[in-house]
Amino acid sequence: MHFSMYNLFIILLFSSLLQCGMSHTHYKFIVKEATYERLCETKNILTVNGKFPGPTLKVHKGETIFVTVYNRGNDNITLHWHGVHQPRNPWSDGPEYITQCPIKPGDKFRYKVIFSEEEGTLWWHAHSDWSRATVHGAIFIYPRPGAPYPFPLPDYEFPILLGEWWKEDIRKVLQEFVASGGLPRDSDAYTINGQPGDLYPCSENGTYTLKVKQGKKYLLRLINADMNEVLFFGVANHNLTVVGTDGSYTKPLKRKYITISPGQTFDCLLEANQDPGQYYMAASAYINTTIITFDNSTTTAIVEYKGSYDKSIPPVMPYLPNFNDTTAAFDFCGTLRSLASEEHPIDVPLDVDHKMVSTLSVNTLPCDTNQTCSGPNGTRLLASMTNNSFVLPPIDILKAYYYQLEGVYGENFPDFPPLEFNYTADFQPFYLQTPNRATEVKMIKYNEKVEIILQGTSLVAPLDHPMHLHGFSFYVVGYGFGNYDEIRDPPRYNLVDPPLQNTVLVPRNSWAAIRFKANNPGVWFMHCHFERHVTWGMETVFIVRNGERPGERMFPPPNYMPPCC
Ligand code: C2O
Numbered sequence: 001m002h003f004s005m006y007n008l009f010i011i012l013l014f015s016s017l018l019q020c021g022m023s024h025t026h027y028k029f030i031v032k033e034a035t036y037e038r039l040c041e042t043k044n045i046l047t048v049n050g051k052f053p054g055p056t057l058k059v060h061k062g063e064t065i066f067v068t069v070y071n072r073g074n075d076n077i078t079l080h081w082h083g084v085h086q087p088r089n090p091w092s093d094g095p096e097y098i099t100q101c102p103i104k105p106g107d108k109f110r111y112k113v114i115f116s117e118e119e120g121t122l123w124w125h126a127h128s129d130w131s132r133a134t135v136h137g138a139i140f141i142y143p144r145p146g147a148p149y150p151f152p153l154p155d156y157e158f159p160i161l162l163g164e165w166w167k168e169d170i171r172k173v174l175q176e177f178v179a180s181g182g183l184p185r186d187s188d189a190y191t192i193n194g195q196p197g198d199l200y201p202c203s204e205n206g207t208y209t210l211k212v213k214q215g216k217k218y219l220l221r222l223i224n225a226d227m228n229e230v231l232f233f234g235v236a237n238h239n240l241t242v243v244g245t246d247g248s249y250t251k252p253l254k255r256k257y258i259t260i261s262p263g264q265t266f267d268c269l270l271e272a273n274q275d276p277g278q279y280y281m282a283a284s285a286y287i288n289t290t291i292i293t294f295d296n297s298t299t300t301a302i303v304e305y306k307g308s309y310d311k312s313i314p315p316v317m318p319y320l321p322n323f324n325d326t327t328a329a330f331d332f333c334g335t336l337r338s339l340a341s342e343e344h345p346i347d348v349p350l351d352v353d354h355k356m357v358s359t360l361s362v363n364t365l366p367c368d369t370n371q372t373c374s375g376p377n378g379t380r381l382l383a384s385m386t387n388n389s390f391v392l393p394p395i396d397i398l399k400a401y402y403y404q405l406e407g408v409y410g411e412n413f414p415d416f417p418p419l420e421f422n423y424t425a426d427f428q429p430f431y432l433q434t435p436n437r438a439t440e441v442k443m444i445k446y447n448e449k450v451e452i453i454l455q456g457t458s459l460v461a462p463l464d465h466p467m468h469l470h471g472f473s474f475y476v477v478g479y480g481f482g483n484y485d486e487i488r489d490p491p492r493y494n495l496v497d498p499p500l501q502n503t504v505l506v507p508r509n510s511w512a513a514i515r516f517k518a519n520n521p522g523v524w525f526m527h528c529h530f531e532r533h534v535t536w537g538m539e540t541v542f543i544v545r546n547g548e549r550p551g552e553r554m555f556p557p558p559n560y561m562p563p564c565c
């Protein structure tokens with residue numbers, strides 16, 4: 001009797017320890033250089049555990065994991081868990097000089113990654129200079145143990161990571177770009193799961209091949225991990241049925257092609273319902289501009305059916321829209337809808353406490369005598385949100401906020417553009433091109449319902465901007481071409497089943513309206529997910545204050561954060 005009571009006690013103790021988080025999975029990420037051969041050349045790239053793309057993390061909804069990052073490379077690094085809300089835990093969010101100082105070569109840092117509402121596909125990537133070009137990987141988030149998918153169970157699943165490859169060392173690409181004041185050099189290839197594919201020199205042997213069986217269903221977890229381009233993606237002779245985006249479920253959307261911005265993810269079902277054979281999947285750039293160059297090549301992988309057929313017949317190419325087809329791009333993006341079912345309800349704020357309008361602009365700076373100025377008319381290119389080109393501080397903003405260090409950042413990021421003008425006019429006066437340069441953040445009260453109108457402008461170069469917010473997912477409640485109109489547009493918002501995203505593509509010379517409830521105290525970065533625009537300052541920081549109750553406050557810092565100097 002005594003003995004069994006004791007046993008019961010041990011079992012209870014053990015299971016409560018498990019619930020207290022003793023069971024968290026730990027991962028070891030070793031950041032190091034590895035040699036890769038692509039496009040007929042060999043080069044060293046930065047990797048995690050020697051892999052490109054890096055390892056896939058697989059978790060269940062609501063789980064917490066630890067990832068210890070050992071920096072065995074030669075440069076500073078941080079990692080970010082793109083789309084993971086990290087409730088109350090900005091300490092492990094990752095953006096360099098925003099929530100932490102970098103992990104130096106030889107040092108290590110343990111990230112605590114807290115999953116909450118996310119379900120579907122997200123990804124992780126470096127958030128330090130341009131190292132994310134090769135340092136990234138997928139995150140699969142399964143339903144809670146025992147819970148079903150809200151779609152027919154796929155037979156198999158695969159990550160499909162779209163990337164971008166430079167023959168030049170990526171550090172050099174960044175250095176040259178910053179020094180020049182102009183545009184970065186174009187990439188030499190796009191990649192699917194690390195491989196450029198058959199249309200590039202010396203690439204056929206490595207082409208990624210997805211082996212399928214006729215009659216089976218496949219879940220493709222599609223991630224755009226590239227640096228500077230929105231991509232069109234499709235599979236020849238097969239439809240893709242989108243069932244999720246950015247870690248939340250959507251109404252099924254059946255399409256021949258997908259428009260995917262850097263940062264975005266899509267869960268796509270593919271049915272192997274064609275004659276046994278080989279079919280290309282392919283991706284190429286979407287960019288509606290005539291004034292800048294871009295990598296106009298096409299990456300391919302092969303969907304290869306099992307069975308006997310003539311394998312010497314070359315695979316069929318899928319239909320992809322033209323690079324400048326904005327209508328095609330938004331036929332897709334604008335049709336996404338939240339699942340909004342009983343099991344997966346939505347929670348879109350129906351009214352707003354804190355409204356903002358933020359212009360997204362490419363800008364120029366007049367040339368200083370000691371600088372190279374390869375921008376238009378001998379200027380240097382910059383970019384801004386609300387006319388504020390963000391300057392990274394030398395100490396991370398989270399530390400400065402938590403320890404109340406003076407002089408690191410200001411709290412004057414404006415709610416509205418300092419000057420109203422016709423944002424999308426064909427011609428803009430030259431004086432509008434020069435932005436403010438400062439480290440200004442936006443303070444937000446706990447639980448405020450926030451609406452941001454992201455308004456593209458035609459300054460210097462009207463372009464699409466994939467805008468990403470850390471710490472939250474937001475509802476995309478409206479889109480429109482031209483200037484946002486306070487009277488005309490809000491009544492047309494979708495407040496019934498707007499998609500829940502962490503990255504929204506704001507079309508060129510257009511606007512998008514996003515809403516979220518600021519229920520996650522912390523320091524959260526918002527930025528364009530084009531790497532060249534981040535470097536130019538198209539970003540800001542939201543500091544969401546603590547609430548009143550204990551569960552509404554930021555966690556204290558872990559006992560080790562990388563030092564700033
Ligand atoms: Cu995909 Cu700031 O991140």
Ligand code: CU
Nearest residue numbers: 465528530533
């Ligand atoms: Cu941008």
